[in-house]
Amino acid sequence: xxxxxxxxxxxxxxxxxxxxxxxxxxxxxxxxxxxxxxxxxxxxxxxxxxxxxxxxxxxxxxxxxxxxxxxxxxxxxxxxxxxxxxxxxxxxxxxxxxxxxxxxxxxxxxxxxxxxxxxxxxxxxxxxxxxxxxxxxxxxxxxxxxxxxxxxxxxxxxxxxxxxxxxxxxxxxxxxxxxxxxxxxxxxxxxxxxxxxxxxxxxxxxxxxxxxxxxxxxxxxxxxxxxxxxxxxxxxxxxxxxxxxxxxxxxxxxxxxxxxxxxxxxxxxxxxxxxxxxxxxxxxxxxxxxxxxxxxxxxxxxxxxxxxxxxxxxxxxxxxxxxxxxxxxxxxxxxxxxxxxxxxxxxxxxxxxxxxxxxxxxxxxxxxxxxxxxxxxxxxxxxxxxxxxxxx
Amino acid sequence: xxxxxxxxxxxxxxxxxxxxxxxxxxxxxxxxxxxxxxxxxxxxxxxxxxxxxxxxxxxxxxxxxxxxxxxxxxxxxxxxxxxxxxxxxxxxxxxxxxxxxxxxxxxxxxxxxxxxxxxxxxxxxxxxxxxxxxxxxxxxxxxxxxxxxxxxxxxxxxxxxxxxxxxxxxxxxxxxxxxxxxxxxxxxxxxxxxxxxxxxxxxxxxxxxxxxxxxxxxxxxxxxxxxxxxxxxxxxxxxxxxxxxxxxxxxxxxxxxxxxxxxxxxxxxxxxxxxxxxxxxxxxxxxxxxxxxxxxxxxxx
Numbered sequence: 001x002x003x004x005x006x007x008x009x010x011x012x013x014x015x016x017x018x019x020x021x022x023x024x025x026x027x028x029x030x031x032x033x034x035x036x037x038x039x040x041x042x043x044x045x046x047x048x049x050x051x052x053x054x055x056x057x058x059x060x061x062x063x064x065x066x067x068x069x070x071x072x073x074x075x076x077x078x079x080x081x082x083x084x085x086x087x088x089x090x091x092x093x094x095x096x097x098x099x100x101x102x103x104x105x106x107x108x109x110x111x112x113x114x115x116x117x118x119x120x121x122x123x124x125x126x127x128x129x130x131x132x133x134x135x136x137x138x139x140x141x142x143x144x145x146x147x148x149x150x151x152x153x154x155x156x157x158x159x160x161x162x163x164x165x166x167x168x169x170x171x172x173x174x175x176x177x178x179x180x181x182x183x184x185x186x187x188x189x190x191x192x193x194x195x196x197x198x199x200x201x202x203x204x205x206x207x208x209x210x211x212x213x214x215x216x217x218x219x220x221x222x223x224x225x226x227x228x229x230x231x232x233x234x235x236x237x238x239x240x241x242x243x244x245x246x247x248x249x250x251x252x253x254x255x256x257x258x259x260x261x262x263x264x265x266x267x268x269x270x271x272x273x274x275x276x277x278x279x280x281x282x283x284x285x286x287x288x289x290x291x292x293x294x295x296x297x298x299x300x301x302x303x304x305x306x307x308x309x310x311x312x313x314x315x316x317x318x319x320x321x322x323x324x325x326x327x328x329x330x331x332x333x334x335x336x337x338x339x340x341x342x343x344x345x346x347x348x349x350x351x352x353x354x355x356x357x358x359x360x361x362x363x364x365x366x367x368x369x370x371x372x373x374x375x376x377x378x379x380x381x382x383x384x385x386x387x388x389x390x391x392x
Numbered sequence: 393x394x395x396x397x398x399x400x401x402x403x404x405x406x407x408x409x410x411x412x413x414x415x416x417x418x419x420x421x422x423x424x425x426x427x428x429x430x431x432x433x434x435x436x437x438x439x440x441x442x443x444x445x446x447x448x449x450x451x452x453x454x455x456x457x458x459x460x461x462x463x464x465x466x467x468x469x470x471x472x473x474x475x476x477x478x479x480x481x482x483x484x485x486x487x488x489x490x491x492x493x494x495x496x497x498x499x500x501x502x503x504x505x506x507x508x509x510x511x512x513x514x515x516x517x518x519x520x521x522x523x524x525x526x527x528x529x530x531x532x533x534x535x536x537x538x539x540x541x542x543x544x545x546x547x548x549x550x551x552x553x554x555x556x557x558x559x560x561x562x563x564x565x566x567x568x569x570x571x572x573x574x575x576x577x578x579x580x581x582x583x584x585x586x587x588x589x590x591x592x593x594x595x596x597x598x599x600x601x602x603x604x605x606x607x608x609x610x611x612x613x614x615x616x617x618x619x620x621x622x623x624x625x626x627x628x629x630x631x632x633x634x635x636x637x638x639x640x641x642x643x644x645x646x647x648x649x650x651x652x653x654x655x656x657x658x659x660x661x662x663x664x665x666x667x668x669x670x671x672x673x674x675x676x677x678x679x680x681x682x683x684x685x686x687x688x689x690x691x692x693x
Contacts, residue, residue, distance in 0.1 A: 071462060073506070073587070076659035077595040095460055097507040097527050097538070123458070124542050127484070154458050187458065238459065274462065277592035278659075333451075350470070 056233030078107035158196035183207030436554030468495015485543035502588035533565015610683035
C-alpha cells in the first residue's frame, strides 16, 4: 500500500477546525463544496465485522480499532465495545492516579478471556522496586492475574530502553507470568525510540505505542516501517493529532479520515483512539474495514486549506515587521482560545490581559497600515481588528 | 506631618515600588502568581525543593503528563505549577507536587473526583482531600492539587499529609465544596461518591454537564444523576434524546409539567428519569424501584 505524504496540517490546525466551521463551503468552489459537505458527513453503520491484525512478534490478533480507555469515565462504554468484538484495551497506571485501571477492571469483569489488556508503568519508574510496585498495583486495580502488554510510559530516548534494572524487573515479571509481553510508548523523539527498539540485539521489547497521524514526519513513518519489519508490534496513538473538538463543524468530521489515514499503513497493527462516549465510539469503530479513499485524502487536504486563512502557527516571524512590537502571535493565540475549538472566552481574555499594554492589538489603531507580514499569508491587520473586537 | 514629610515617608516608597513593578511583563507576573502557590523551600519538614519550579499552560501540559492532559481540558484547565521535593537522607525518593488551576471550583472538584481513590482516607486539608500510601489529592477554590511520592520511600502518608497542608495553606479560595453539590446533601446519597462530568454524562454526548453519585434508596443501591445548567428547553431536548436511546419506554406524567420515563438503557439496564421544568434527574443500576420516583422528585423540587 502506498504511503500517503504528510498533509499540510498540524495538531493545532486540526483543533482549530472548529474556528472555521463550515468555512470550507465558502472557500471552495460551490459545487465542489456541496459535494464535499455530503461526503464529509460521518459515515455511520452498525458495528462492523471486526478486522484483526497481528501485533508483531507477540502473535496477538487484535482489532485494528482498539480502545484507548483514558478518557472514558464509564466502564459501560468500554463494555459495549468488548461485547461487540473489540479485543484490546489500552490504559495506564498514571491515568487518574490509577483509577482508570479500575474503570477498565470493571469493564472486563467476566470477560477477561476475551480481551487483551495493555497498561503502562509510571513514567518515572526505573528501579526494580518501582516496576514491581507498578505492576502489582495495576494487577490489583484491573482485577486480573496477568497483563498482556506492559509498557514503559513516555519513553523519549534510547537510554531508557536499555536501562538494565528495568529490564531485569520486567524479565522477572514475565517469568512469574504476571506480564506476557513488554513494550514502550513514545510521543516525543518517536523515530529515535523506534530505531533503538529495532536495533536492540536482545529484542527485549515487543511493541511500541507511538504517536502517529497525518501530521507525523516522514522519518517516523520510515522508523515504523523498519520496526514493524523487525517484528515489533506497532500501535498508533494520537491519531487525531490531539484534536477532537467538532464545535461548529456541521456535518463535516475529519476524525474518520484521520483514523483511516493511520490504518492504511499496513505496518500499523491498530489504533487506540480515546472514546469518551457512545457517539465517539460509534464514529471510530465504524472505520474498521473502511478503505482510505481519495475522498478522505481530499477531506484532510481541504481542512488544511480551509483553515489556512484563519490559522496562526504562532511562529512569531511577523512580529519582526511590526514597528510597535505588538505580540501578534500571543494575540492570535488568545483569539484562538475564543474562537477556535477551545471556545473559552475567559481563557482568551485572561491570555490577552497578560500582555503588556503596548503589545496588545489596541496599539495597531495608531498605525496607518500594517507592515507585519505572515509567511503563511494570514491577514494580520484583520486578525488584530478581530482581536480588538473580541478580546478588549 | 508636613506635606513634604508626607511625600518623603509615605508616597516615595509607593513610587519606588511602582517603578520596580512596571517593567515586569504581565506574563511574568502570571508565572509569579502560580509560583507563589508552591511551597518555596520545603514541603513538610524533611522535604526540600529540588530543582526549579516548572510551569505549564494548555499548550505545554502534555509535555509533562502526556496525553493525560486531555482529561484536564474539559474542566477549564488554565495553568499548572510543579516542583519536586526530596528528603536529604533518602536518595532516589521524591515528592512531586502539581498544582492545577482549573476553570472553577466545580471543575477543580471534578478533577479531584476523577482521581479520588475509593480506599483513600480524608484529611482536614482543602475543601476535600484523599490520601493513599503514595498519593494525595485535594482541591481548594479553583485549584486541584496532586502530590505523588516516588522512589524507594514511596509510602509515607505522614509526609504527604504534611506537604498537602503546606500546599493548601498557600492556595487562595475558601475551603468549601461546590454549591452545585448541595442537591446531593441528603442521607440517601453515599459520601465521597459524587463525580462531576463537564460533558458526556453516562457516556452520552447529549447529556451535557452533570453530577452522578451513588445512593441507597429504600434499601436499594443505585446511581443518581442530575444535569446542571439546563434550561427547560435543553432539559426537554435531553429527555427526548434519552428516550430515543431506551427501549420498552413508558412515559408517565408527574403532574405540573413533569414527566417520568421508565425504560431500558442499552448500557445500564432499567432507568427512571424525571424531567421537571429545568431539572433533569435520573436513577440507574437499581435492584428495586421503590421510593425512586419520590427521591427524584425531591431532587427536582
